[in-house]
Amino acid sequence: MKKTIPISFIIIGLVAGCSKADLDIWRAGRLSRSSEKSIQSAVDLYTGALFAVPEGPKADDIRFKLGKIFFKSGEYVRSIEQLRRLALPQARELLARALLKNSDHTDALEIFNKIGDKGSDEYLYDYALAAEKSNLYDQALRIYALIHKAGPFREMAQERIRAISLASGKALFAGVDDDVKEMILSGPSQQDYPDASGAYLLIDEDIELTSDNRQVSESHYVIKVFNDRGKERFAEVSLGYDSTYEKLELEYARTIKPDGTVVTVGDKNIRDVSLYLNFPLYSNARARIISMPEVVAGSVIEYKVRLTRAQLPNRKDFDIAYWLQADEPIILERCRIRVPEDRLLKYKAVNADYNTFGFDMTPKVRHEGGKKIYSLEFADVPQIVPEPGMPSVTRINPYVLFSTFESWGDIYSWWRGLYIDKTAADADIRAKAHELTRDKKTREEKIRAIYNFCAQDIRYVAVEYGDAGYEPHRAAEIFKNKYGDCKDKAILLTSMAEAAGIQVYPVLISTFDSIDIQEDVPSLLFNHAICAVEADKKIIFMDATANTVTFGDLPASDQDRVTLVFLKDGYRLVCTPLFGPEHNKISTNMAIKINEDEGITAHRRIDASGLFQQAQRYWLKFTMPAIIEEQLKQKVRSLAPSALLGDYDIENVDDLDTPVLLSYSFLAPQYLKKAGKTRILGQLGGMDTSGIAKESRRYPIELAALAAYEEDIQVELPAHLEVKYLPGPVHVETKWFDFTNRYEMTGKNTFHFYSLNRAKERLIPAEDYAGYKRAIEQAAALADQQLILEEKK
Numbered sequence: 001m002k003k004t005i006p007i008s009f010i011i012i013g014l015v016a017g018c019s020k021a022d023l024d025i026w027r028a029g030r031l032s033r034s035s036e037k038s039i040q041s042a043v044d045l046y047t048g049a050l051f052a053v054p055e056g057p058k059a060d061d062i063r064f065k066l067g068k069i070f071f072k073s074g075e076y077v078r079s080i081e082q083l084r085r086l087a088l089p090q091a092r093e094l095l096a097r098a099l100l101k102n103s104d105h106t107d108a109l110e111i112f113n114k115i116g117d118k119g120s121d122e123y124l125y126d127y128a129l130a131a132e133k134s135n136l137y138d139q140a141l142r143i144y145a146l147i148h149k150a151g152p153f154r155e156m157a158q159e160r161i162r163a164i165s166l167a168s169g170k171a172l173f174a175g176v177d178d179d180v181k182e183m184i185l186s187g188p189s190q191q192d193y194p195d196a197s198g199a200y201l202l203i204d205e206d207i208e209l210t211s212d213n214r215q216v217s218e219s220h221y222v223i224k225v226f227n228d229r230g231k232e233r234f235a236e237v238s239l240g241y242d243s244t245y246e247k248l249e250l251e252y253a254r255t256i257k258p259d260g261t262v263v264t265v266g267d268k269n270i271r272d273v274s275l276y277l278n279f280p281l282y283s284n285a286r287a288r289i290i291s292m293p294e295v296v297a298g299s300v301i302e303y304k305v306r307l308t309r310a311q312l313p314n315r316k317d318f319d320i321a322y323w324l325q326a327d328e329p330i331i332l333e334r335c336r337i338r339v340p341e342d343r344l345l346k347y348k349a350v351n352a353d354y355n356t357f358g359f360d361m362t363p364k365v366r367h368e369g370g371k372k373i374y375s376l377e378f379a380d381v382p383q384i385v386p387e388p389g390m391p392s393v394t395r396i397n398p399y400v401l402f403s404t405f406e407s408w409g410d411i412y413s414w415w416r417g418l419y420i421d422k423t424a425a426d427a428d429i430r431a432k433a434h435e436l437t438r439d440k441k442t443r444e445e446k447i448r449a450i451y452n453f454c455a456q457d458i459r460y461v462a463v464e465y466g467d468a469g470y471e472p473h474r475a476a477e478i479f480k481n482k483y484g485d486c487k488d489k490a491i492l493l494t495s496m497a498e499a500a501g502i503q504v505y506p507v508l509i510s511t512f513d514s515i516d517i518q519e520d521v522p523s524l525l526f527n528h529a530i531c532a533v534e535a536d537k538k539i540i541f542m543d544a545t546a547n548t549v550t551f552g553d554l555p556a557s558d559q560d561r562v563t564l565v566f567l568k569d570g571y572r573l574v575c576t577p578l579f580g581p582e583h584n585k586i587s588t589n590m591a592i593k594i595n596e597d598e599g600i601t602a603h604r605r606i607d608a609s610g611l612f613q614q615a616q617r618y619w620l621k622f623t624m625p626a627i628i629e630e631q632l633k634q635k636v637r638s639l640a641p642s643a644l645l646g647d648y649d650i651e652n653v654d655d656l657d658t659p660v661l662l663s664y665s666f667l668a669p670q671y672l673k674k675a676g677k678t679r680i681l682g683q684l685g686g687m688d689t690s691g692i693a694k695e696s697r698r699y700p701i702e703l704a705a706l707a708a709y710e711e712d713i714q715v716e717l718p719a720h721l722e723v724k725y726l727p728g729p730v731h732v733e734t735k736w737f738d739f740t741n742r743y744e745m746t747g748k749n750t751f752h753f754y755s756l757n758r759a760k761e762r763l764i765p766a767e768d769y770a771g772y773k774r775a776i777e778q779a780a781a782l783a784d785q786q787l788i789l790e791e792k793k
Helices: 007-016 020-052 057-072 076-083 089-101 105-115 121-133 137-144 152-164 178-185 228-234 408-423 427-437 443-457 475-481 486-499 611-622 625-639 766-783
Strands: 167-169 198-209 215-225 236-242 246-256 262-264 270-274 285-291 300-309 319-323 330-340 346-350 364-368 371-381 399-403 504-509 528-535 538-542 562-567 570-575 585-594 600-608 644-651 661-668 673-675 678-680 708-716 721-725 730-733 737-745 750-759 788-791
Touching: 020 057, 057 076, 057 089, 076 089, 089 105, 089 121, 105 121, 121 137, 121 152, 137 152, 178 198, 178 215, 198 228, 215 228, 236 246, 236 300, 246 285, 408 486, 408 562, 408 570, 427 443, 427 475, 427 486, 443 486, 443 528, 475 486, 486 504, 486 528, 528 562, 600 611, 625 644, 625 661, 730 766, 737 766
Parallel strands: 198 330, 585 708
Antiparallel strands: 167 262, 198 215, 215 300, 236 285, 246 262, 246 300, 270 285, 319 399, 330 371, 346 399, 364 371, 504 528, 504 562, 528 538, 562 570, 585 600, 600 661, 644 661, 673 678, 678 788, 708 750, 721 788, 730 737, 737 750
């Protein structure tokens, strides 16, 4: 019978100007709605029947039919609910496939393995896919190979086999571009760079800010491996990304063996992993790890990746630091940054004093296709050879900072908009804030109590600012979970303080081992978040991630850093304090009694402040007691041969408001060195010269902190010994340090030794190194004296 289109449809089509395609779409929608209604009716009828017959073979048949309906409708969770309790073979097969579709790969594979590898091509394909998703590539390849019948599943299986398997090109340099081949053939060897483990033959970066405010970055790396260190350094390629807004695509990766044979990476060599597997709040921080195959000394690793950021931090701006040097030599590096013609891109060369190679760090700018293109290119760039005590690489490696952020105010407005609603305190936070502060009298006591709670009771997850997104979680969520990253802990501290009536400000900071903030080029290159509170017309910074740092103190990595403080009505760029040597001080007080048998009994007490207090508290808080005791035993042996540890006392480890106290006693059967009737007491004090072993330096020395080391020792002699030689005082003052060693008799049979080494400059420039080295060696030589005793006549 010939089908006709109702006249009403024709009239509607003519009036509305609809095509046949429009009518087909309308009819398809009508049928779809009818189908959905029919499916829902079937579900309702089956559900009613199941209610009437809840158990038995008929109930199992109903559940199987419901499971099929839900599976075909894409409702895999509901399908799994119906199928889990069924033992029917066809139900178990469908359950395995539903679990696979729902990404429950482990459970799916367990059922597939029990059923076995006999079944339809569709079943075998899903079975193999479950094995592949579980990283069981050999099993997946075996099952894919069982699909013999021509058709779509065989084609898909063959595609998966090609993707998983390694492909070795028979022709030399198969698939390698001619220019890359030339780089490899003319490239350097280990003899050219004896300190290197490999060389970057090519680093090519193309970064584009699109007109719709996406960032698209393409990176092409060609790396030659020189030795076993190079294999360890380069054979595992890790590419980090944020799965929330970033898409990482691997265009290709391959190993080019020394004979020119090419081994292409397959899917079995690639893993995509969470960087913080145990912390679901940060599951978006991920890494694509490529295990490069068949890497040996002389191999070349080549890969090309594309990273697309669908949403920029504030939806329109980005920044990037393009580094000149690396830890290995670079034969050729080039970078192109493309921005729309109407966008302003600021740039600045930083650490230019270390560009002693004459490279031009000024980007070349050209206009093309409605874009401004900024280009940099460098050839034969030396590697950075580390030196003991050198500053962070971020402060000695020249780079060009690019940024489209127009002002710090833009960054302030954007991030404040992200966090402001997250600071809202719920009933639990308000109750805890009240509990912590109800018996505190002053504002400082209250904020100290809240800081202590956030630092000690909220577990820190070490995710750098930006690594898992810029938006913090809600304070209530962090309080409930009892863990958070730096920005989360800062937001919780802000919330709890506000609940107690105290205004606290979130702060963004770039830590000591990261990039120095350039005040004239606003950027988002912070890696940490802390807090600040105003007190007595000054700002006190608080780092709630540092669980052994007292209120008012800071970790060394937070000191002397430019920060962005988010005030209630605007921002301020404020530098954190650099605490001096009187703040960072470790004092050792020891009383030694030399007995008549010339053994000793001694008592030692260590008082620490600042960084030393932080370190000592951390050691005593997070080290197994048995190991602490063993380390104390080792320490007393370093003070006297054959020394035996006696009692020891540890106090105030968990109380951030009270200094940690550590004291212990020990005895030693032999302490003095005998030379006839003369006795030699080992050198007390002294100057460490291990940090100045190099004759010259390219880079400065940078101390972890301005610190003071003080030693105070009282010695009581036995009746049969007296002092024959008492070393004279040593006092050395330089622009870098002050050093004092002093012996004095305090009684007929007692003497006192005092030593103080006090740093005055954190940074010793390379041009000062010769004088600094000479001053330390002179101080060490002056202090290299021993007190001489002799038997009384």
